[in-house]
Amino acid sequence: MMDLDVQAWVKVAAFAGGGIAMGLGAVGAAIGEGYTAAQANLAVSRNPKISGDIFKNMLVGQAVAESASIFALVVAILLLFLDTGNPNMLKAAALFGAGVSMGFGAIGSGVGSGFPGGQACLGLSRQPAVSSKLTTNMLIGSAVCQTPAIFSMVVALMLLFMDFSNAPLHPTWAALVGAGLSTGLAAIGSGYGGGMAAGASAEGVARQPEAVGNITTVMLVGQAVAQTPSIFGLLVSFILMFKTFPESMQLQAAMALLSAGLCTGLGGIGPGVGNGMAAEGAVRWVARNVTHAADLMRTMLVGQAVSQSTAIYAMVVSLVLIFVL
Amino acid sequence: MKTDPTVIEMQKKYGSRALVLAIGSGLLFLALGQKEICRGLVLGGVFSAVNFALMGQALRFRLSDNRKVAARRSLLSLLLRYALLAIPLVLAVQSDRFNFPATAVGLFMVQLVIMIEHGSRLIVGAVKH
Numbered sequence: 001m002m003d004l005d006v007q008a009w010v011k012v013a014a015f016a017g018g019g020i021a022m023g024l025g026a027v028g029a030a031i032g033e034g035y036t037a038a039q040a041n042l043a044v045s046r047n048p049k050i051s052g053d054i055f056k057n058m059l060v061g062q063a064v065a066e067s068a069s070i071f072a073l074v075v076a077i078l079l080l081f082l083d084t085g086n087p088n089m090l091k092a093a094a095l096f097g098a099g100v101s102m103g104f105g106a107i108g109s110g111v112g113s114g115f116p117g118g119q120a121c122l123g124l125s126r127q128p129a130v131s132s133k134l135t136t137n138m139l140i141g142s143a144v145c146q147t148p149a150i151f152s153m154v155v156a157l158m159l160l161f162m163d164f165s166n167a168p169l170h171p172t173w174a175a176l177v178g179a180g181l182s183t184g185l186a187a188i189g190s191g192y193g194g195g196m197a198a199g200a201s202a203e204g205v206a207r208q209p210e211a212v213g214n215i216t217t218v219m220l221v222g223q224a225v226a227q228t229p230s231i232f233g234l235l236v237s238f239i240l241m242f243k244t245f246p247e248s249m250q251l252q253a254a255m256a257l258l259s260a261g262l263c264t265g266l267g268g269i270g271p272g273v274g275n276g277m278a279a280e281g282a283v284r285w286v287a288r289n290v291t292h293a294a295d296l297m298r299t300m301l302v303g304q305a306v307s308q309s310t311a312i313y314a315m316v317v318s319l320v321l322i323f324v325l
Numbered sequence: 326m327k328t329d330p331t332v333i334e335m336q337k338k339y340g341s342r343a344l345v346l347a348i349g350s351g352l353l354f355l356a357l358g359q360k361e362i363c364r365g366l367v368l369g370g371v372f373s374a375v376n377f378a379l380m381g382q383a384l385r386f387r388l389s390d391n392r393k394v395a396a397r398r399s400l401l402s403l404l405l406r407y408a409l410l411a412i413p414l415v416l417a418v419q420s421d422r423f424n425f426p427a428t429a430v431g432l433f434m435v436q437l438v439i440m441i442e443h444g445s446r447l448i449v450g451a452v453k454h
Contacts, residue, residue, distance in 0.1 A: 022407075026403075026407070030403065052330075052331040052332060053331070055332050055381075056331060056332055056335045059332065059335070059336075059377075059380060059381050060335075060439055062380065063377060063380065063435055063436055063439065064436055064439065064440075067433065067436055069407075070410065070432055070433065073407060073410055073411060073414065074414060074429045074432075077411055077414040077415055077418060078414075078418060078425070081415060081418040081419060082418055132446065135443060136443045136446060136447055139439065139440060139443050140443075140447075143440060
């Protein structure tokens with residue numbers, strides 16, 4: 001009877017995780033693709049003569065923006081159909097955590113990767129002659145935007161396939177759910193922020209095609225820094241998954257680990273978006289004033305470092321929750 | 326309304342290249358004795374190409390004077406495409422004949438082809454300069 005209950009709980013967790021993974025995973029990509037299409041409409045109305053080229057660019061941009069939701073689909077199908085082997089309550093927590101990680105983690109990247117697609121369509125209507133440069137810049141920006149979603153997928157797959165059966169149920173269940181929350185939530189801001197920088201980059205290339213090298217460099221540096229909060233999230237997830245916690249039936253021990261994941265996850269959203277804003281500003285103004293690209297990059301990096309500090313505070317509190325309390 | 330011929334050309338180009346990449350890499354694994362990986366890559370690649378073709382072709386059916394009808398058709402088209410992409414994954418997870426990770430990679434063949442094409446252009450351009 002007890003075995004049956006555990007098996008049922010594992011199925012419940014897998015189905016709930018699968019629903020969360022695909023449900024939330026579809027949100028971001030659909031918004032991102034919709035943004036690209038909206039900007040493509042504006043572009044066609046501005047320059048109807050090249051509507052075919054704009055339409056092609058929109059489709060390519062949307063195809064890449066959809067990647068985050070395909071990651072979510074892969075994880076959701078695994079959760080729904082994979083044979084979980086030896087069922088135990090820790091497996092149930094791990095499967096639920098996997099769904100949470102992938103579902104939340106796909107939102108930011110999905111929305112963010114729509115921005116370069118939209119701006120590239122708009123840029124194409126202004127500067128049809130630089131379509132190749134624009135499409136390449138859009139694809140680079142869009143692809144880098146997917147990184148936080150890939151981090152989330154890595155955590156989800158680790159939670160799905162790692163064997164936690166030797167660890168004590170209490171408080172490890174909370175650590176596994178916390179691991180999913182940490183990377184999943186932190187990826188929202190980084191994905192969205194990276195998209196802001198990439199969108200400004202596509203706009204900048206259309207405005208100043210000869211500055212494409214400087215614009216792309218500032219975009220990539222800005223996106224890399226914007227991804228730091230999701231790396232913090234990944235780090236806390238790894239600690240929560242790999243550290244062995246002593247058995248404790250006290251609820252506060254479990255809540256400390258769950259809160260550690262929540263703290264870095266939620267704490268990473270704002271800095272990710274903020275860093276993206278700083279990068280967006282720098283990239284936009286580099287296109288207008290390329291001679292001062294070095295000054296603009298320095299200002300961006302200092303601004304991002306300060307904006308990053310709140311994510312560091314969140315990570316410090318998470319580490320205190322894991323190692324001290 | 327008909328789909329622009331240049332769009333159809335682009336879809337054919339990326340779709341066929343995705344299939345070539347899937348089959349080519351599949352044959353490579355077949356030569357190494359990894360039949361399941363070969364089948365998974367080809368299966369995923371086929372569905373990736375079909376999904377990309379549907380993305381463009383379904384657009385003209387979605388266009389309508391009535392906004393509500395257009396929104397309904399868009400949602401239906403999106404759901405149908407996700408359902409379509411789920412087919413190879415479900416097949417791979419339930420059958421030992423297909424390798425699941427290879428099938429998942431196969432679903433990204435169109436995206437891979439787009440990235441490879443533009444990435445190689447970028448590298449060639451940088452080398453020339």
